[in-house]
Each structure stands twice: as structure tokens, then as C-alpha cells.
Amino acid sequence: MNKKTFSLFGVAAIALVATVFSNNSYSQAAPLPAPLAPKITAVESIKKTSKTHDLRISVSVNKGTSKLPIVSTLVTANNKSCKILSGKQSCTITGVPVNTQVTIRAASRNKNGTSASSSPVRYTVGSARWSMTPSTTQPTTTSTTVVSTARAYSKFIPSSYSKDTSLPLVVLLHGYGATGAMQESYMKFESVAETNKFILVYPDGTVDSSGRRFWNATDACCDFLSDVADDVYLLSILKEMESSYSIDAKRIYFVGHSNGGFMSYRMACKYPDRIAAIASLAGASFFKATDCGAKSSVSVLQVHGTKDETILYEGGQILGTSYPGAVASASQWATFNQCTQNAATRSSKFDLEPNITGDETSVTAWTNCQNSSEVELWTMEGAAHIPTLKSTFATKIWEFFAAHPKP
Known part of the structure; x- marks a missing residue:
């Protein structure tokens, strides 16, 4: 990565207040109060x-x-x-x-x-x-709780929830330097969860030496100094939610921005039997497919702007470690999912970024995949790392999730 790109990465991390951005065991460190x-x-x-x-x-x-x-x-x-x-x-x-x-x-x-x-x-x-x-009093549909690791996370339970009906679960992951609450403020999933009757969780990563929250996702992003087992932490949230609520095990999804997108890919790699689909905005998978090694299919949606100067659309490096571009990340998962239909770009486009004139987002899809999974790449022509999102963004992500449960 050149100096310009790394500088932009740092600036974007600080600016994520507007967006809201391991293989080792947890036993190596005591839980933080x-x-x-x-x-x-x-x-x-x-x-x-x-x-x-x-x-x-x-x-x-x-x-x-x-x-x-x-x-x-x-x-x-x-x-x-x-x-x-x-x-x-x-x-x-x-x-x-x-x-x-x-x-x-x-x-x-x-x-x-x-x-x-x-x-x-x-x-x-x-x-x-x-x-x-x-x-x-505060709204009864949301609350904050703490898992055994003493790391807080927020959850949104739709008002129609009944223990007699299993609901989907969506986990929303923030970008580097942000928090779960900021990410929800940026993407606005709560109202979509209420309308479409799914449970939403948005946790926080840990804080690095510069005071910024991060996820230990891939080797490229963004755990530069520690080795916290965030995949274990997020799995513990899944288990706790399943013990407390009626969760549809075939409809568990992850969505994240930037570092949160990287972490969504990590969860799909590590727990493909647990996760039905992921969506990544401006994130990337592992550079080496062997570092992922998913053994079963997960539907994948990669959303990326062509003018992203932080996590480059065509791929790049962070502190000398490579990450794949948007097409390469999607193609990697098309291989994992054993898709037999080569990438095809659909004729229709749609608008995700209100500041870009016209319908800037095109869809490339890999279909006929194992277990009815699918891979899509939504290319936002002219969009940056932190695009202004239309109010329909979260709804469109949910529509992709809803169409791709586990078989």
C-alpha cells in the first residue's frame, strides 16, 4: 500500500464517526470488566x-x-x-x-x-x-446485555416477537474506529427489523492502542497489535441469543462495513455451517483462499464503490498485507459455493447513493450454486469508502438475506 492509501485509511477511520465503522484462545487474557x-x-x-x-x-x-x-x-x-x-x-x-x-x-x-x-x-x-x-421509560423492544466475556452488545427485538415463532437473526458489524451504535445509525436496520420481523444484534469490537475499535478479521484488517479471538466472541453471541430467544437456525446472517465486512467474511469462513449469508460493504475476504477454507456454502453479497480509496475496489495492501478486490472476493466464494454459472452482469441497475446521478449500482451474479446459495457483487460506480446510503439500503440487504436461507 502506498503512503497515500494508508493515509486515507487513517482519515477514513477517524471519519467513521459519521458512519459508525484468531486463531488464539480467549484463555490468554482475562475478561475486561x-x-x-x-x-x-x-x-x-x-x-x-x-x-x-x-x-x-x-x-x-x-x-x-x-x-x-x-x-x-x-x-x-x-x-x-x-x-x-x-x-x-x-x-x-x-x-x-x-x-x-x-x-x-x-x-x-x-x-x-x-x-x-x-x-x-x-x-x-x-x-x-x-x-x-x-x-x-425506554422502548421495550431494545436492550443492552453482556456476554460471558464482559463485552457489551446491543440488540433489537421486533415488537411482534413471540417465543412460539422462530425469527431470523442479523448481526451488524461496525467498521474500524466506530461502534455498533454508530453502524446502526449509518445503515438503519432497526426499522427494517421491525417491519420484516427479524432480530438485530450490533456488538462492539475491542479498542486498540490508538483508541479505535476493531475486529480481528483477516490477516489484512484490522488487528495490528493484539490477537483477540473475535470469531469466538461473535459465536458466543449467537449461542446466547439462541438460548434467550427463538432463533431460526437456518436464517442467521452477518452484515458489516469495511473492517466489519472483513469480519463477516471471517465468520463465513469459520462457521459456514451456522451462517446462511453475509453482506460486506467495502470489505474483503482473505487474500489466500486457503486461509479461509470454507467447507460448506454461504451466500455472499459484496457491495463496493469503484472510487473507494481506503479499501480499493481492485484490491491492495494494508501495512504490507494484501487483500483481494471486490471481484476477487466474490469469485473466491463462487468457487467455495461450487457455482456452475459463470459471472453474469444483469441489465438492470438501481440507486444506492443519492449523491451520484442516476442508477449507479450494477449487479454481477454467480448462480446455480451448491445448496441454492448465490454470490452477488453490487458495484457502485463512482462511490467512495463511506457512501451516503439511501434509506432503502438496509431493505435491499435484507431482501438478499431473506432469499437465501440455509436449505
Whole structure:
């Protein structure tokens, strides 16, 4: 990777606040104590112009049983954020369009880098001040929990859930430097989960020495210093969800952006018997197919912009380690899935990026694959690493998932 590309990778990692971006055993390190999840206690609109308001958001922070001080609490509202530093109880998000319905979340991080996220609060900008009282509780369809590794993750349970009906499970993975809550704010899967009746989980990776969250996905991205077993952690989430809810084992899916896309590929490689399909936005599989070695089929959707200067559409390197391009990642999985129909580009296109004129996204498909699996590449002509996504993005990803359960 040249210096320009690596510099852009670093810039994109920091900018992922707008998007929200192992073979070793966990026994090598003790679980990290987590703080208690913060609670959003009040939201107030402060009029600035006829079209925009600022949001003053108050949060109750508790360090919990870890006895470690809370370093900071990041508050997000859709694609904007503010930070509450130690000793403070509120922060202000500026310039939010009036009448916009925002989903507000808070995530506290303690001194060892472990974090916990609040339940969301949905608020219409410009409406009356909201505060938590005995009669105004958090939505009952979402919650935050902690697995045995003491790493918090968020989950969304559709209001129609009944233990008598098994539902699909979608795991949403953030990019490098982001959090699960930021990724949900970027891709907006919760409303799709409510409408289409699936359970959504969005966990957090661990924090590296630069303070950025990451997943130990492939050899290229993005565990540069440690060797945390994130595949084991994510499998433990699957097991915990299956023990707590009625999950359809034939409809378990992973979707991720950038480093989260790399991690989705890793999970498909490691647990192809457990995962029906994955979707990767601006991620990549292993460079060497033998490092993946999937033994059974998984449907794969690769979505990638041709102007991505961070994870290059044609492939590249990160710190000297190669990753495959979008076509190569998809082709690799067409081989794993034993697809007999060569790649074919469909005539129809569609629009995923509202800032690019016309229908910029074309579809190349590998079909007639083992166990009714399929591989698709959605090429976003002219799109960058963090494209502005249309509101239909999450729905289209779900439509691909819904069409590709395990047999």
C-alpha cells in the first residue's frame, strides 16, 4: 500500500464517526470488566434557525462494578455526535434539521477501553423537552446485555416477537474506529427489523492502542497489535441469543462495513455451517483462499464503490498485507459455493447513493450454486469508502438475506 492509501485509511477511520465503522484462545487474557450502560435522561431542542435546532442531551453515567472511571460517553443522533467527558452530564449536538426523527444513543467507555451502550431514545427535533420519568421509560423492544466475556452488545427485538415463532437473526458489524451504535445509525436496520420481523444484534469490537475499535478479521484488517479471538466472541453471541430467544437456525446472517465486512467474511469462513449469508460493504475476504477454507456454502453479497480509496475496489495492501478486490472476493466464494454459472452482469441497475446521478449500482451474479446459495457483487460506480446510503439500503440487504436461507 502506498503512503497515500494508508493515509486515507487513517482519515477514513477517524471519519467513521459519521458512519459508525484468531486463531488464539480467549484463555490468554482475562475478561475486561464493563461499566453499566448509561441512561439518556433528557433531550431538549434549542432553536438556532427556522430550519435547524441544537439538541442538548443529558445522560446518567455509572461506572458499575468495574471500579474503573468512565473516560468518556459518546452520544449519537443519526449521523451526528457529541462527547461527554468525565465529570460532565450532558453535551450538545448542533445543526439538526427540524422535524427530523432521530434515534439517540449513548456509549460509555471506561479506562480499560470496555464500553456499554444505552437503550435508544427516539425524538422528533423541535418537539417539547423529553425527560425520563416513571411514566416515560425506554422502548421495550431494545436492550443492552453482556456476554460471558464482559463485552457489551446491543440488540433489537421486533415488537411482534413471540417465543412460539422462530425469527431470523442479523448481526451488524461496525467498521474500524466506530461502534455498533454508530453502524446502526449509518445503515438503519432497526426499522427494517421491525417491519420484516427479524432480530438485530450490533456488538462492539475491542479498542486498540490508538483508541479505535476493531475486529480481528483477516490477516489484512484490522488487528495490528493484539490477537483477540473475535470469531469466538461473535459465536458466543449467537449461542446466547439462541438460548434467550427463538432463533431460526437456518436464517442467521452477518452484515458489516469495511473492517466489519472483513469480519463477516471471517465468520463465513469459520462457521459456514451456522451462517446462511453475509453482506460486506467495502470489505474483503482473505487474500489466500486457503486461509479461509470454507467447507460448506454461504451466500455472499459484496457491495463496493469503484472510487473507494481506503479499501480499493481492485484490491491492495494494508501495512504490507494484501487483500483481494471486490471481484476477487466474490469469485473466491463462487468457487467455495461450487457455482456452475459463470459471472453474469444483469441489465438492470438501481440507486444506492443519492449523491451520484442516476442508477449507479450494477449487479454481477454467480448462480446455480451448491445448496441454492448465490454470490452477488453490487458495484457502485463512482462511490467512495463511506457512501451516503439511501434509506432503502438496509431493505435491499435484507431482501438478499431473506432469499437465501440455509436449505
